[in-house]
Amino acid sequence: MRLLQQLTKKNPFGGNYLPSRVSLLARNRVSLPFPHLWNYREPIRILDAYFQSVDDLDRSGKHNRYLDVPFFPAVLVTRDPTVIKPILLDTGDKPGQFDRDTLPTDGIARATGEDSLLYSNGEQWRMQKKLAAPSFGKTKLFQPEKFAEFEQTFRKTAADRLEVLREQQAEAQASITPLELEPEISAIMLEMLVNNFFGGSVSYEDIQQRYVPSLTLMIDHMVTDTIAHRIQAPLNFLSGKTKRLNKAQNDFETLTDIALAGRKKGLGMWSQFKSEATDDQLRSNIRVFLAGALEATTSFAGWTFTHLARSPEVQEAIYNEVESVDIYDPDNLAQASNLLQALQETLRLTPSLYFLPRRATIDTTVKIDDEHELIIPKGTHVLLDVWHANRCEDIWGEAVSGYPATQFAPQRWQVLKDKGYSAKDLMHFGFGFGPRTCPGTSLGMLEVGLVVGAFVKMFRFSADGESVSPRAGVSTKPSDGVTINIEVREPYQ
């Protein structure tokens, strides 16, 4: 039946809010609509392929597209928030709810372990969530005493590193110096996580020269391993990459040991961690937190710098706001509206996690509104395409927010607020939504807010070109490595 349906191109979805079909082969398409060895490094182009030539379709067909190839389960790609939101809300461990699709992340699982919060589903996910997620939550992190402790150490880490940059610039004896900022951002982010959050004491040189390169190689390997698992090993062996990967894997394990070692002494966030779980039961999660947090915070901060470098007015507005702020306590952060809007806008326009994968565990009805529903057949791979949802003119464009959807315009958040939109009406899903929302939201916002605030306070920066294209792997990053020209605001004494 199913094969016949596929051969006759019958729409496998039900209800009155139907996705439209994407053909496997089409002329003048930016990419084939599935990953293969030649296009997997450009996943956003693969998603682009789903939304080419859709302007004449009705709303459901224009924003919801499917691929249905004989012998394979259907793939639904949606950039429609009215579909994305109920699916995120209905993802979890209750019977019939969506799972997180493990297919696009099996390279991550091979490197971190299958029982982590990120990879597992069902009972195991629930257990890991109870165990590990609260440590990062607002209630734990934002307790006045604990928050002050983290904020102070985070702030000191950021200030020390930025001071080094400032000294380097003074030595260069140039008022404006070009700089590739991404390696600096990664090192600051990893240092905050390993030393301040997990209570480690790794030297900055080791963080910068040993652990960041190793984790970066591991993260890159996770992407390739997802697509080319079987053929990768011989290719790596022939090219000599196996040796580098083994070293990176060892460094990853050592860093995981260092993060776990603080537990016995109650250092960093471990002082708040109450659980009977053995260290071994926590290992996969710690690996995911280390690699995932490094990747996501570097992406988020990198994009923020990329956008601000091209928006001098926004940069100055943030400077005026943070100039007199020395302590980033929750009140001060909440009042830094220009900084917060710039962070929101960054996550909207250039979300770190550009698609969220789901899988229907049974035939599932998704309620769109009082009159519309979409029935998704069991086994369908669902890609919630946050990248394209957030760039869709119908959803975020001038008519709604006063600015084109593809423009970096933090002011749009004020327009939306003035028009009476609440946070729940318009969602960019930058940290996900629903039961599998990001447990690191508060920590990530604090880290990125602090680093961006401290940087703007110390430097004025600009960049060439109107925009930068994304390079996407586990997350998206600016393809130029965040290349900016920096100028110290106050001349170095």
Ligand code: HEM
């Ligand atoms: C600041 C930048 C960050 C961004 C933009 C971000 C984004 C996200 C998003 C969008 C999801 C949802 C994925 C989905 O629904 O499929 C997610 C989940 C997750 N994030 Fe983050 N994240 C960030 C920081 C962090 C940090 C700092 C940690 C931990 C230390 C973390 C750990 C996780 C984990 C473990 C999950 C899986 C949760 C689950 O499935 O229950 N993230 N993140």
